[in-house]
Amino acid sequence: MIDCKADFPVFGAHKGLVYLDSSATAQKPAQVLEAVQRYYQSENANPFRGLYGLSAAATEAYENAREKVRAFIGAASVQEVIFTRNATESLNLLCYSLSRSVIREGDELLAAVSEHHSNLLPWQTAAKERGARLCFLEPDSQGEYTLEALKAALTPRTRLFAIAQVSNIFGRENNIRAFAELCRQNGTLIVCDAAQSIPHLPVNVNDLGVDFLAFSGHKMYAPMGIGVLYGRRELLEKMPPFLYGGEMIEYVTREDASFAELPHKFEAGTVNVGGAVGLAAAIGYMEQLGLEAIAERENALTKLAFEEMSCLPYIHIIGSGRAEDHHGIITFTVEGVHPHDVAAIFDSDGIAVRAGHHCAQPLHQFLGVQSSTRMSLGLYNDEQDIERFLQTLKTIRRRMGYDR
């Protein structure tokens, strides 16, 4: 049984904190914080450029981190692993570059309606700018996207399909492997947002068969400001750069420039070595605990919360009625109480949950819900956290003047 709260200094700084907002950002273990500090104390220099030992050490630290990520997601080559600021930047990079090379007038771009705004707004913008049409795939009442629905939505014009592996609202895992196969047969590129899946499930780009995959470091126990875009090499090679500047060129004249090899073509400017080192340390930390052990632990806690919540008549859980479909994410409403008030009451009891539309307004519109409250787990949560969450949950209506 995983018991690692002690690895996370934040719980020492805030005694009794129940942190249930890991889907927004995860807390960081000492192992990650120390790795970042070690880098800045003993290896920091501008990588790639300097012809001295320290710069070579920074380059090595950065490239070792890239190799760590490559192995973690099962990419064929480090050339397919591009460091970005976060999943949002990864998806914007991708969209900007594809928009200027692949997306044409009359194309259809298909997005799951539950997508986070970061995997929706870039495509909405690209569609407007290129004269393409943005179409939406809708889930069933349980939050499931079926293969049949995707088959029906794909047309010969569908250039691209954007979908998260795990939705940040439903917590449900989508059948990306089967979707990727369908897209391949249809000549459609598939873009997978793995921001919510990679902290909870093993993610292997080769198994999934996706063309592109994006995620953030900060949701998987790494520092903020480091993220990853994976892309199939033959696709990335044909794509134009996103940002122009230092470190991404081969040769520059007054009139023209040729660009660096992958992945540097997409990494303009001084890169975030400290962040990459932190991400590598976070991967090492997760691997040490064991991805299966993490999933097992989080699923058991999800079930504990879910089953008791299901018995409360005034609680409505969004998405599947089965705990095992939720992967550490339970989004819900409390009858008669606005989610902001729900979150404020949790806060007064030392419990951090998220309230609002969770950057997924079209999904809330589809569900006919204005906003919702979300509790989400990380590998540090334990039974006491769930008990305190449930305890407060049961007092909310009374504290807001109901059932007195």
Next chain:
Amino acid sequence: MTDNFYNEVLIDHNLHPMHLHELPQASCSSSGLNPTCGDSLTLHLNIENGVITDGSFTGVGCAVSQASADIMLDLIIGRTVDEARHLNELFSKMISGEMTDQELEELEEAGALQSVARMPARVKCASLGWRTLGKLLDSET
């Protein structure tokens, strides 16, 4: 802190708002949006000869925004536009934590929202109705 925050005045105005309804005879209306949560509120006023003779609000929102709008309407109905503007200024002062006790008395029940000054995340909720009022009065004169 939050438990004192959800005091009886706030809870009562949220559960039993007097002014949450349409106002067919309104002379003017204006909408406000809280982008953090997507909540929106529309304020309706009937203004005759510089006096707010009636008012209401419609829309959905959290207890803080709903109660605040309801309390605001209690305060401003029957007052002149200038008096309403003055109260609006006092309210902004209160939620930025810069208010004297005497000024607080002028705000009557709206003083129940004073502790929102200590909760930056909720300032937008508490001021939604008031900001909408400011916009509406500005466009009317």
